Amino acid sequence: MNEAEKLSRLADLAREGVPEDVDAAHDAAERARFVEAVSRGAALRGGGALGRLGAWLRAVGLWPASGERPRWGFALAGAVALAVALVALWPARRLDYAVEGVAGAAGGYIAAAAGEEARLRFTDGTTVALAPGSALRVAEVDATGARMLLEDGRASLRVTPRPKARWSVEAGPFAVLVTGTEFDVTWTRGDGTLRVDLREGSVTVRGPLAPDGLPLRAGQRLVARLREGAVQISSLDAPGAEGPAEGGPSSATAAAPDAEEKAIGPGGATAAGAGGESEEDAGAARPEGSRADGAPADGAAAGPSWAKRVAAGDFGSVLAEAEQRGLGGVLERGSLDDLVALAxxxxxxxxxxxxxxxxxxxRKRFPGTSHGKAxxxxxxxxxxxxxxxxxAVPWYDTYLAESPGGPFAAxxxxxxxxxxxxxxGxxxxxxxxxxxxxxHPRGAHASVAGDLLKP
Incomplete structure (x- = not known):
């Protein structure tokens, strides 16, 4: 039963309680007084939403004071006003979901078998089909939607359009943001390739190669390749639309290597070091022989900093340069930025x-910084x-002791x-x-915790 049907039923119940001999003139006067009170913006008082509502209804004569008889002629208006207020004040209910096609989904983690598709069905009608061999984690769920992490493979989503809906699928350092649409997102972890096929609605893709976000329209495909540092948007029907032509430019210009975009790290938090130091780290001493931009201190020409290269998806050059400079020396004398970007x-x-x-x-050289704790x-x-x-347990205990309110605490x-x-056990x-x-009563592991506490 939707809200309109509920209000209609409530009105019918109110009419049933109106005596046949009600004074029409008195009823009209009461209605006029109600309109006047509402137009004055009568204040809500009392403790709690329902207490404030009751005080307001008494103030305008909709609710009888102690010892008074109810004004039945006004029952309909009072019932409707109460119903509307309850709808407005009642908190939105958190979405739930069921998993089909797999034996279990501990901690929101769903891994489809090699020859079988897995499916998630949310209570708002949204569905997520996980291709065979794919893996996905439901990180967060609330009343507006869910945040999902596609670890590898393909997920096909049909998101039910709703006001204020917020859904996202994160794949590696990318995030696909959507409110209501139908699309496929494929993440190949081995070569760092993202593909988004949009069939209905619109989405926005953000990440290292799209600092400001790239909007997609229905019928478009986006392919982003981290290793090549290129991203292409084309038509789903276009031949050869799998990715950029070899050696040629992409149809949507990728972010330059020195773009200021921060990489999206584990759990949706900004990857450590991808955008410079935090205020906590600003005072950390920088060892001699290195600079904040990740270049040697010998004055030799240097390219973009390691942090900026990581943000642009250029992981290979960071590793190659670290090995060229001497991995041991970087670990012993490199700056905090260097170490975090290298990690x-x-x-x-x-x-x-x-x-x-x-x-x-x-951790050894910068133990008091947020990066050291993370x-x-x-x-x-x-x-x-x-x-x-x-x-792993001692490491989790260490982090929780050092950073109980940190971004990875849950x-x-x-x-x-x-x-x-x-x-x-x-x-x-x-x-x-x-x-x-x-x-964390609404955390990603809440369902697992609840199962553990069952007799």
Whole structure:
């Protein structure tokens, strides 16, 4: 039953309670007094939304004071006014979703089997079809929509248009923002390629190669290649629209290597080091032999800083230059910007050995900075994703102790809960589940925590 039907039913109930012998003149006078009171903007008083509403209804004569008989001639107007106010004051309900085609979806993580499609159905009618072999994580869900992380493969979305709806699909360092539309998004993690096929509505794609966001219209395809630093927008029907012609320019100019765009990091937070230091890091000492722009201090000509290259998706040149300069020397004497950018480039290029060394050096040399603290979480996530949940727990604990309100606090606690369940069983994970629900009742791991607390 929609809101209009609810109001109509409420009006019918109010009419049933109106006596047949009501004084028409008195009823007309009461209605006039109601209009006058509303036009004066009668103040809402009392405790809470319903208390304020009751006080206002009494002030305009819609609600009887103690000992008074109700003014039935005005029941209809009062009922409708109450219903409208309740609709306006009642908080929007958080969306929920069901997963089909996979056995489980722990922590919002859905991995489709090699030969079978998985599907998510949200309570507002939105559907997400995950192609065989693809993996996606539902990071956040609220009343307006959801934020999803496509780790690899293809997701086909049909988003139900609603007022104030907000949906996003993040793939690597890119984000596809949408309110209501139908489109496919494909992310190939191995070569850093994003493809968006838009069939209905409109979306905006943001990321290293699109600093200000690239809007797409129905019937368009976007292909972005991080390694080539190129992005192309073409028609879905155009032949050879898979990507830019080899050696030629793209139809939509990619961001220049020195663009100021910040890379989108894990969980949707800005990647550390992609846009310079935070206020907390500004005072960190820079070792001799390096500069803030990532170039050697010998005065030799230098290109864009490492941080800017990472923001532009040029991970390979950062790694190559680090090795040319001497990886050991960079880790021992490089600036905070250098270390963070090197760690980001190595993570995105799937060079786990270099990323681990850079993150460890960041913690050792800059322990009090936000980047130094975040490195603990990133190290934990790396070993966790590598199949060692037990080894990840101490890193999660370290991050939560150093940065309890940090940007990765919810994910660190949720991942710790899952890791403890895997290594120590449900009983060991239940206290963590209770703490998670207390701190993050609508977090991405809330459903997992709730399941752990069931008898």
């Amino acid at each position: 980001d480039a190595a993570r995105y290029a799937r060079r786990g050995d270099v990323a681990q060394r850079a993150l460890t050096a960041t 490195a603990a979480f990133l190290l934990g996530r790396m070993v966790d994703d590598g199949g060692s949940p037990g080894a 994910e660190a606690l949720g991942r710790k809960m899952v890791a403890v369940e895997r290594t120590g 449900r009983a060991a994970a239940r206290p963590i589940a209770e703490l998670y629900l207390k701190r």
